[in-house]
Amino acid sequence: MKLDHTAAGVYAIAATPFHPDGRLDTASVDRLTDFYVECGVTGLTILGIMGEAPKLEPEESLAITRQVVKRAGVPIIVGVSAPGFAAMRSLARSAMDLGAAGVMIAPPPSLRTDDQIVGYYAQAVEAIGDDIPFVIQDYPLTLTVVMTPGVIRRIVMDHPSCVMLKHEDWPGLEKISRLRAFQAAGEMKPISILCGNGGLFLDFEMERGADGAMTGYAFPDMLVDVVKLQKAGRRDDAHDLFDAHLPLVRYEQQQGIGLAVRKYVLQKRGAIAHDAQRRPASGLTPAAKAEIDYLLGRVARYDARAKI
Known part of the structure; x- marks a missing residue:
């Protein structure tokens, strides 16, 4: 199930479960994987920023990948961002050998110029191999690296193995429109665009041309429904459902405690x-x-899934 540019729907960013003493909670890894799949997600993204990947030992990263790939039955994208290319290559090649669909690569915060960003991804592809489908993670709010639509187009056109953009710019609606305009004009090959930021702008991102979401909001089933409603042309129904969850989405997006809220x-x-x-x-x-x-009580007035 190798990732390609047709990927759409919701790829949930998976949390990493721990026991209170810090040990991996492997039983909850299965439990959480089942939860996401039962919510109707198209795929899962593991070992991302919200998956606490930098806190894991290399052996733990591989163990989680093995466990999730074996259980999920949906495509799995593995975050392989690392300070050095040796570690990135090792995790990327091992994850693909275990059955992952592709990998996600975030730029290091040290990059500032367009040429530096383009050059970094060229080196990353050289390191992991051009046979591995990869996702660009565009998350300037946390990573402090600003990618213009032109830079993204350069990376996409330079590397056939680049099949997806994880779009997390904020504000970023115009960026989606610009990228789709490149594609419509034949100036950029087709790519999948899935959006993050907890789903905070998903209602309009879908209308600008996004293919779905890649984020970790604790109600992935709501994200799945919004994407389906938008694709079915039921705009008002999509916005009504989204609006009911928006106060909780916003609360979960607080810097510093967002992951605590989600968990x-x-x-x-x-x-x-x-x-x-x-x-x-x-x-x-x-x-x-x-x-x-x-907030859960208020959401439950419209969506019974919040009655917990």
Whole structure:
């Protein structure tokens, strides 16, 4: 199931479950994988930023990849970003050998010029091999690397193995429109565009030409429904459902505690046994948990899945 430019729908960014003492919770890895699949996701992305990948040992990264690929039955994208290309190559080649569909590569924060960004991806492809389909992660809010539509086009056109953009620019609607205009004019080969940022702009991103979402909001089933409704031309229904969840989506996007919020809700939904993060980690105060519970109650007025 190698990834290609036709990928669409929702690829959930998977959390990584831990026990309170920091050990991997392998039972919850299966439990969470089943949860995502039952929510109707098209695929999964593991070992991303919200998957706490930098906190994992190399052996743990491979163990999680092996476990998820074996269980999921849907395409798996593996985050392989690393400070050096040797580690990136090792994880990428091993993940593909285990049955992954492709890999995701984020630019290091040190990149500043267009040529530096393009050059970095050229070196990354040389390192992992041009037979591995890869995803560009465009996340300037966290990575501080700004990719213009022109830079993305250069990377896409330089590398046939580049099949997807994980679009997380903010604001980024015009970027989607520009990339699709390149494609319509024959100036860029087709690529899949899946959007992140917790789904915060998914309602309009779909209308600008995105193929779906790649994010980790704790209600991936809502994201699946919004994508389906938009593709069916049911614009108002899509926005109504999205709007009901928007206050919780916004709350989950807080810098510093976003992952804690997400894991708290996933635990309440029964997807993981513990909401623990591996240190260094942030936690939720009783006041924050009460606010989340309040928001869940409000969402449940429209969407019964939030009655937890």
